[in-house]
Amino acid sequence: MRNLKKKRRIQVIMVAVLTLLVSTALIGYAMRDGINFFRSPSQVMEEPPGPGETFRIGGLVEEGSIVRGQGDTVRFSVTDGGASVPVTFKGVLPDLFAENQGMVGTGRYVNGVFEASEILAKHDETYMPKEVMDALKEQGVYKEPDA
Known part of the structure; x- marks a missing residue:
């Protein structure tokens, strides 16, 4: 009887461990495309990511870099003061998108050009994403907003 209880307890523990391992593997598999790392233009130029890697920049x-192409294709450059990366985006830009304004784009770096699938612009006069602010401070370009 005692041996049967011990055997049953070991079976329950093994099933729990197996369930935990399978669920962790499934969560990791589901998140593999959902995790987008942030990079500044300087980081992209120093160590270019692979063409299949999706990330945020x-x-x-950059002032004077916005060029509207045919249809809804837009080309521009994003900078952190240390480096500049050309960007292409096909779609409708946010209303607050403008030169010398903060932006974050999600996409892939292919043949020296960041092909954005999504562009986000700052939403008011004082907001800037933390990652962008940190990258600009690192390059010595960030200016505190006027109060």
Whole structure:
């Protein structure tokens, strides 16, 4: 009787461990495309990511770089003061998207151009994403907003 209880307890523990391992593997598999790391333009130029890697890039839209192409294709450059990365985006830009304003884009870096699938612009005069602010401070370009 005592041996049967011990055997049953070991079976329950093994099933629990197996269930935990399977659920952890499934969560990791589901999140593999959902995790997008942030990179500044300087980091992208120093160590270019692979063409299949989706990531976020942020900085300031470089002055004089916005070029509207045919249809809804837009080309511009994003900078953090240390480096500049050309960006292409096909779609409708946010209303607050403008030169010398903060932005964050999600996409892939292919053949020296960041192909954005999503562009986010700052939502008011004082907001800037923390990652963008940190990258600009690192380059010595960040200016505190006027109060």
